Amino acid sequence: MGGSDGLGQAGSVREWLRSLEVFAGPLADFDPAGAPAEPVDLFLGWLREAVEAGVPDPHAMTLSTVGADGGPDARVLILKNVDAGGWQFAVHAGSPKGRQLADVPRAALTFYWPLQGRQVRVRGAVEPASPEQSAADLLARAPSARAEALLGRQSGHLESLDDRDRAFRTALARIEADPALVSPEWTLYTLVPVQIEFWQADKDRVHTRLRYERSGRRGPWETHMLWP
Numbered sequence: 001m002g003g004s005d006g007l008g009q010a011g012s013v014r015e016w017l018r019s020l021e022v023f024a025g026p027l028a029d030f031d032p033a034g035a036p037a038e039p040v041d042l043f044l045g046w047l048r049e050a051v052e053a054g055v056p057d058p059h060a061m062t063l064s065t066v067g068a069d070g071g072p073d074a075r076v077l078i079l080k081n082v083d084a085g086g087w088q089f090a091v092h093a094g095s096p097k098g099r100q101l102a103d104v105p106r107a108a109l110t111f112y113w114p115l116q117g118r119q120v121r122v123r124g125a126v127e128p129a130s131p132e133q134s135a136a137d138l139l140a141r142a143p144s145a146r147a148e149a150l151l152g153r154q155s156g157h158l159e160s161l162d163d164r165d166r167a168f169r170t171a172l173a174r175i176e177a178d179p180a181l182v183s184p185e186w187t188l189y190t191l192v193p194v195q196i197e198f199w200q201a202d203k204d205r206v207h208t209r210l211r212y213e214r215s216g217r218r219g220p221w222e223t224h225m226l227w228p
């Protein structure tokens with residue numbers, strides 16, 4: 001950074017950031033009056049449109065959790081499935097997020113599809129799947145992903161890349177020797193939503209927002225539009 005792009009001078013990062021475009025689009029439309037009764041139907045419609053438009057990693061989402069210190073923590077994960085039961089993702093139980101979800105089984109998910117200018121926010125309680133379902137999720141993945149799950153120690157301090165690569169090779173050899181081997185700590189979770197917000201950007205900042213809300217996990221959905 002620096003030189004001709006002006007990033008070397010005090011205060012210029014602010015200017016640079018302000019010069020970057022947001023909601024370049026082409027943006028999508030959203031009419032809350034036509035929203036379906038079930039939020040999962042609207043979510044799948046928006047996800048399909050993102051996929052068809054070529055949004056990269058459209059099934060990537062930010063998972064926010066509550067840390068042991070009471071503070072928030074967040075990272076990007078891949079969405080595994082979504083249906084009327086909720087939004088599914090998988091974590092290593094020994095990872096920071098795995099421990100956080102075991103301590104405080106509540107979370108939020110955030111999706112952003114920039115080509116459409118759409119954000120979806122999902123909040124609720126999380127529930128672990130059975131060991132059999134979690135194992136099936138892992139077995140469906142590539143050997144390298146299963147080897148990574150076997151490593152454990154995720155987010156622990158690493159002394160050298162050689163240590164990582166050696167452990168990875170050992171884990172991969174174990175998988176190749178025993179194709180049914182799965183990490184027992186791999187855990188599929190379902191986030192059962194109580195709030196799902198659909199946010200549609202507008203170039204003039206007159207954004208449209210619709211939130212589905214319910215008080216219990218099986219209650220009927222209410223919808224409310226929100227001020228932008």
Ligand SMILES: Cc1cc2nc3c(=O)[nH]c(=O)nc-3n(C[C@H](O)[C@H](O)[C@H](O)COP(=O)(O)O)c2cc1C
Nearest residue numbers: 057060075076077078090091092095096097098155
């Ligand atoms: C696009 C993308 C997809 C990812 N998918 C997963 C995933 O499905 N599961 C996972 O455990 N980590 C995934 N990660 C890595 C996590 O963001 C994170 O670095 C890791 O899980 C450690 O998080 P923790 O320290 O909060 O436990 C993904 C990262 C990116 C950028």
